[in-house]
Amino acid sequence: MPDQTTRRLVVAFNFPPFTDGSAVTVAKRIIEADVPVDVFSADLSSVRARDESLWDLVSPWIRDHQTVKVPILFADERSLVPFVTAGETAIRKRGTSYDEVYSRSMWPHSHFLAARLRTAGHADRWIAEFSDPILWHVDGTPRPSGTTSLKGSNLRLLRAVDHRSQTFLRNNATVLAWAQFIPFLLADQLVFTNEQQLTVMLSDAPEWMRAGVEKKAVIAPHPTLGSEHYRDESEPTATPSSSRYSIGYFGTFYPNRGGGEFLEAISLLPAEMRERLELHVFTADAGTLLDVAARLNISDCVHRRPPLPFRDFLRVSGRYDALLVNDIATSPFGVPSPFLPSKYSDYAGSSAATMAITLPSSPLDNKPARWRAHVGDVDGIARMLASAITVG
Structure with a gap:
C-alpha cells in the first residue's frame, strides 16, 4: 500500500488539461503511484489544446495545482528562468517541505525547477524522468538550444556540484545539456523508458559521470492504465x-x-x-x-x-x-x-x-x-x- 502521508510535488511544465505525450505520461505516473500530489506547471494555452477528459482522469490525485504564465519557448532562458523563479517563489511562500519532487522532460524547464527545489532544501529526494534523449532529434541531428547564463538560480545549481562537475557544466553551458547533466549529477533517481535510451544518454556523458548515473538509473516503460478506463x-x-x-x-x-x-x-x-x-x-x-x-x-x-x-x-x-x-x-x-x-x-x-x-x-x-x-x-x-x- 503506497504511503499516503508522504508529501510529493510534481513539477511538469506541460500538464493536463493541456495535452501532449509528456502530459499524458505524467498523469499516468501519478495514477500508477496512487498517492496525492501537489503540481506546479505552466499555462500552455498558446501552444497546446486543452483536453478536459485528461484533467478529469488525473484530478482525483491532485491536492493542489498551481499554474504559472511564462513565455513559451522550448530551450530558452527567457522562458526557463521565469518558470524557475515563479516556482521557487510559490513553494517558498507556501512554506511546504516535500519528501519527494518528481520532474519529467521533455520541456527542460521541469528539471531546472526540481533541481533548484532539491538543492534549496524544499524536497528531500528528487526523481528525474527522461522521455527521450534530450540532446538529439529522432533523426540523430542535435536539438538546437539556447545558452545557460552563469548567474542567479543557475549559479546556485553550479555551486551545488563538485569542482570537476562545475568545470564540465561551464564548458557545456546550454539549456539542454544542463537539463540532462544536472539531473545526472543531482537527482536521487533517474528514470528512463528503455535500456537503449539509457545507453545513448550515457554516451553523451563523460566517462567519470557514467557510473553514478547507472547506479541511480531505473527503467520504467510508460504506464498502462487499468481495464476500467477502456x-x-x-x-x-x-x-x-x-x-x-x-x-x-x-x-x-x-x-x-x-x-x-x-x-x-x-x-x-x-x-x-x-x-x-x-x-x-x-x-x-x-x-x-x-x-x-x-x-x-x-x-x-x-x-x-x-x-x-x-x-x-x-x-x-x-x-x-x-x-x-x-x-x-x-x-x-x-x-x-x-x-x-x-x-x-x-x-x-x-x-x-x-x-x-x-x-x-x-x-x-x-x-x-x-x-x-x-x-x-x-x-x-x-x-x-x-x-x-x-x-x-
Whole structure:
C-alpha cells in the first residue's frame, strides 16, 4: 500500500488539461503511484489544446495545482528562468517541505525547477524522468538550444556540484545539456523508458559521470492504465465497418517516418483484400496522409477521423481489430532505437490487437504484439496485413 502521508510535488511544465505525450505520461505516473500530489506547471494555452477528459482522469490525485504564465519557448532562458523563479517563489511562500519532487522532460524547464527545489532544501529526494534523449532529434541531428547564463538560480545549481562537475557544466553551458547533466549529477533517481535510451544518454556523458548515473538509473516503460478506463460506454461515433478488418491509428501519421511504407503495403494487396481492409487515422493534420493514399489509389481504404479526447480514445480503441504503432524509419544512434513510442502503452490496455512495425531489436520490437513486421520491409508488411485480414 503506497504511503499516503508522504508529501510529493510534481513539477511538469506541460500538464493536463493541456495535452501532449509528456502530459499524458505524467498523469499516468501519478495514477500508477496512487498517492496525492501537489503540481506546479505552466499555462500552455498558446501552444497546446486543452483536453478536459485528461484533467478529469488525473484530478482525483491532485491536492493542489498551481499554474504559472511564462513565455513559451522550448530551450530558452527567457522562458526557463521565469518558470524557475515563479516556482521557487510559490513553494517558498507556501512554506511546504516535500519528501519527494518528481520532474519529467521533455520541456527542460521541469528539471531546472526540481533541481533548484532539491538543492534549496524544499524536497528531500528528487526523481528525474527522461522521455527521450534530450540532446538529439529522432533523426540523430542535435536539438538546437539556447545558452545557460552563469548567474542567479543557475549559479546556485553550479555551486551545488563538485569542482570537476562545475568545470564540465561551464564548458557545456546550454539549456539542454544542463537539463540532462544536472539531473545526472543531482537527482536521487533517474528514470528512463528503455535500456537503449539509457545507453545513448550515457554516451553523451563523460566517462567519470557514467557510473553514478547507472547506479541511480531505473527503467520504467510508460504506464498502462487499468481495464476500467477502456470500458466503452460512449456514443457509437467513429465506429469501423463490421465487414472490414479495421485498423486504428491515433496521433500524427508521418508518411516520411514509416507511415508511407504502411500505405504502400496496402497498395500491394490484391484488390479483393483491399476491399476487406480499412485504416482509420485520428489526427488533426491528415493532408499528406490523404495525398499519399490518393497517389497510391487506396483512398477507399484510408479514412481520416478527428482527434479524440484521451479518455474517449481509450474507450474507442477496443472497437478496432488492430491498433497500429511504428518505430521511426531509421536509427542513427548505434543502437536499434532509443525511442519507445508512448502510444504502445495505451494500446497495450485495449482489447484490440497491437500491430507493430518495428526496427529489429528495438524497444518496441521487444514488446508483445499480435501482428509484427519490420521497418523497410514493405513486402513483409503486406504479408502481415494479408494474414491479419485472413485470420480476422
